[in-house]
Amino acid sequence: MAHPSSYEPNTGIERWIDARLPVPRLMHDQFLAFPTPRNLNYWWTFGGILTFMLAAQIATGVVLAMHYVPSEHGAFDSVEKIMRDVNWGWLLRYSHAVGASMFFVAVYIHTFRGLYYGSYKAPREVLWILGVLILLLMIATAFMGYSLVWGQMSFWAVTVITNLFSSLDSVVPGLGTRLVQWIWGGFSVGGPTLNRLYSLHYLFPFIIAGVVVLHIWALHIPGNNNPTGIDVKTARDTVPFHPYYTIKDGFALVAFIFLFAAVVFYAPNYLGHPDNYVPANPLQTPPHIVPEWYFLPFYAILRAIPNKLLGVIALLSSISVLFFVPWLDTSRVRSTSYRPIYKWFFWAFAVTCVALGYLGSQQPEGVYLVLGRIFTVYYFAFFLLVMPIVGLIEKPRGLPGSITEPVLGPEEVAAPPAPAARKVPLKRKPAEVA
Amino acid sequence: MQPISILAASLALVIALPVAAFAEEANTNHAPEIAEQSWSFSPPFGTYDNAQLQRGFQVYKEICSSCHSMRLLSYRNLGEPGGPQFSPKAVEIIASQAQVTDGPNDKGEMFQRPARPSDPFHSPFANDQLARNANNGALPPDLSVMAKAREGGPDYIYALLTGFKPAPPDFQVAQGMHYNVAFPGHQIAMPPPLSDGVVSYTDGTKPTLDNYARDVSAYLMWAAEPKLEERHKLGARVMIFLLVFVVIMYLAKRAVWARLHRHDATHAA
Numbered sequence: 001m002a003h004p005s006s007y008e009p010n011t012g013i014e015r016w017i018d019a020r021l022p023v024p025r026l027m028h029d030q031f032l033a034f035p036t037p038r039n040l041n042y043w044w045t046f047g048g049i050l051t052f053m054l055a056a057q058i059a060t061g062v063v064l065a066m067h068y069v070p071s072e073h074g075a076f077d078s079v080e081k082i083m084r085d086v087n088w089g090w091l092l093r094y095s096h097a098v099g100a101s102m103f104f105v106a107v108y109i110h111t112f113r114g115l116y117y118g119s120y121k122a123p124r125e126v127l128w129i130l131g132v133l134i135l136l137l138m139i140a141t142a143f144m145g146y147s148l149v150w151g152q153m154s155f156w157a158v159t160v161i162t163n164l165f166s167s168l169d170s171v172v173p174g175l176g177t178r179l180v181q182w183i184w185g186g187f188s189v190g191g192p193t194l195n196r197l198y199s200l201h202y203l204f205p206f207i208i209a210g211v212v213v214l215h216i217w218a219l220h221i222p223g224n225n226n227p228t229g230i231d232v233k234t235a236r237d238t239v240p241f242h243p244y245y246t247i248k249d250g251f252a253l254v255a256f257i258f259l260f261a262a263v264v265f266y267a268p269n270y271l272g273h274p275d276n277y278v279p280a281n282p283l284q285t286p287p288h289i290v291p292e293w294y295f296l297p298f299y300a301i302l303r304a305i306p307n308k309l310l311g312v313i314a315l316l317s318s319i320s321v322l323f324f325v326p327w328l329d330t331s332r333v334r335s336t337s338y339r340p341i342y343k344w345f346f347w348a349f350a351v352t353c354v355a356l357g358y359l360g361s362q363q364p365e366g367v368y369l370v371l372g373r374i375f376t377v378y379y380f381a382f383f384l385l386v387m388p389i390v391g392l393i394e395k396p397r398g399l400p401g402s403i404t405e406p407v408l409g410p411e412e413v414a415a416p417p418a419p420a421a422r423k424v425p426l427k428r429k430p431a432e433v434a
Numbered sequence: 435m436q437p438i439s440i441l442a443a444s445l446a447l448v449i450a451l452p453v454a455a456f457a458e459e460a461n462t463n464h465a466p467e468i469a470e471q472s473w474s475f476s477p478p479f480g481t482y483d484n485a486q487l488q489r490g491f492q493v494y495k496e497i498c499s500s501c502h503s504m505r506l507l508s509y510r511n512l513g514e515p516g517g518p519q520f521s522p523k524a525v526e527i528i529a530s531q532a533q534v535t536d537g538p539n540d541k542g543e544m545f546q547r548p549a550r551p552s553d554p555f556h557s558p559f560a561n562d563q564l565a566r567n568a569n570n571g572a573l574p575p576d577l578s579v580m581a582k583a584r585e586g587g588p589d590y591i592y593a594l595l596t597g598f599k600p601a602p603p604d605f606q607v608a609q610g611m612h613y614n615v616a617f618p619g620h621q622i623a624m625p626p627p628l629s630d631g632v633v634s635y636t637d638g639t640k641p642t643l644d645n646y647a648r649d650v651s652a653y654l655m656w657a658a659e660p661k662l663e664e665r666h667k668l669g670a671r672v673m674i675f676l677l678v679f680v681v682i683m684y685l686a687k688r689a690v691w692a693r694l695h696r697h698d699a700t701h702a703a
Binding site: 040075083084085090091094239243244247248250251254255257262263264265266267268269274275277278285311407408 | 477478506511515566574575578579582583584585618658660661664665666668672673676679680683684686687690691694698703
């Protein structure tokens with residue numbers, strides 16, 4: 001796409017295919033020879049990890065759907081049947097449930113990496129926007145998936161979240177109520193609600209997969225950002241994606257799966273809530289309704305605002321503000337490493353997100369409510385004040401001349417580009433090529 | 435990178451300290467203390483103690499099952515690996531002691547027959563209303579996944595069963611309720627179900643309240659998590675495999691990138 005194709009069809013059949021549907025050329029140019037900055041650190045491996053997690057969630061989910069019964073009276077028992085009577089059912093279900101958490105661990109790291117290194121700045125705005133869209137779709141998918149267990153926490157989470165739309169009653173009387181009843185398919189959360197959540201939970205991952213393709217496409221036009229945030233200048237700044245990043249991403253992926261497996265096998269319910277092992281009961285509200293951990297910061301923001309409608313607006317804004325980040329940040333420099341003032345605000349923002357997560361798990365009263373409000377104010381101030389203002393007043397530290405400079409020194413003679421995979425068979429010593 | 439991490443750490447600390455202090459304060463107000471017990475089935479390598487599960491089942495059958503159902507379990511589960519592992523003959527006998535409604539038969543009539551291993555556990559009450567009616571308005575919850583449905587799991591169940599104590603003088607216990615140190619709010623509708631000697635153990639284990647509570651908690655954990663042993667066993671293999679895999683991947687990554695670093699060394703300066 002953005003770089004000249006280096007694919008050479010060597011056999012008759014390759015030439016035949018290349019003239020008709022050049023998938024091998026696409027794969028070669030985009031996933032083997034793709035020039036990638038040589039200095040990407042391990043924070044860059046989460047894109048590959050996320051792709052794996054999406055595939056793993058779809059694979060386990062498709063099999064779980066073969067055994068799950070999406071009905072008011074069958075849902076909870078069918079989940080337990082999966083745990084007890086379906087071959088490897090416990091492994092599938094725990095992998096899927098823990099997988100959702102691990103998916104969010106990875107996506108939050110991926111998002112923070114993008115924020116820290118300024119990966120949203122020109123020419124990568126569309127790439128960033130597609131990423132935020134994926135995050136939104138993931139949030140919707142995870143929420144709907146959690147509801148399918150039809151335990152107490154599932155049921156009451158659906159009740160609380162769908163009821164948020166009723167706040168529209170304060171804009172147009174009756175509008176919110178009508179909308180909520182339309183979403184429920186009745187006058188309360190019930191069987192019809194569960195069926196539509198199930199249908200959409202199956203649909204959304206495939207929409208995510210589609211947007212992921214666009215996300216990768218949008219990545220491969222400008223190419224990767226990198227920890228210095230400066231553009232690739234010469235071929236020396238890059239290495240072919242394969243084998244350098246296939247192996248690095250592969251190592252990081254296996255390490256991530258190690259962590260994932262440890263939770264699945266030894267603490268599968270650690271991230272869940274005991275109340276969700278109590279079957280849904282519309283007549284009994286649990287003493288303390290909390291969402292899954294990955295929604296807690298947003299839940300804290302929702303509850304920090306005393307007015308229901310404004311709370312809902314704040315909740316939606318807390319994610320949609322990310323869409324505007326490419327234009328809110330006024331700095332010329334991408335990487336926070338070279339921004340002496342902004343970096344303080346950035347880490348304060350990271351702490352804010354963690355603190356909001358903790359506060360989301362507590363009752364909104366007393367000091368928790370006060371702290372929740374303080375952190376909510378900073379959450380939005382970071383995007384709406386810090387990003388535009390600090391970018392204008394800050395004097396960035398000096399940037400290196402090129403990506404390669406910190407490694408090889410500044411003098412740029414006509415050194416050959418990094419060894420490509422195809423030209424260096426493993427048996428030969430690289431020195432011969434060099 | 436170094437100053438950044440120090441800054442982040444100190445910021446986190448500044449915020450975490452007061453928050454942690456408040457959290458502690460909040461804890462003393464709400465949930466009662468649940469002491470951690472040592473269980474044979476703790477991760478990462480734990481397994482169930484078959485004899486303990488059999489005793490726990492005996493306690494459930496003789497005491498708990500007069501009010502509490504376990505509708506997600508079937509009698510066959512009692513003989514499956516990773517559980518109490520009663521012999522097939524014993525499972526049949528246990529099942530046959532319950533009468534279940536089957537049918538309709540050729541004449542279109544429902545009939546009673548002894549339960550088979552494939553039948554689900556017989557519930558003490560036909561429906562929730564009947565259960566409430568027989569229990570002073572309180573509904574004895576189903577125990578199938580109880581060990582996963584409460585904070586603390588088996589520790590909580592043990593604490594609850596051993597937590598019936600005389601109420602402190604300033605504590606007002608409502609009519610028909612019982613004081614319990616582990617129960618949220620300290621008032622529970624269930625009367626103390628266990629006391630020393632109410633169940634006769636045949637394997638020489640001391641028939642004490644403490645042992646009953648411990649055994650039935652372990653049994654309920656198995657009921658809630660019947661594949662725990664399989665999970666721990668598979669987990670060990672998977673983790674060893676992944677550990678070797680991750681080391682190989684790391685070495686492979688180093689080998690591939692060394693090619694680039696040698697190339698750099700040749701061309702630097």
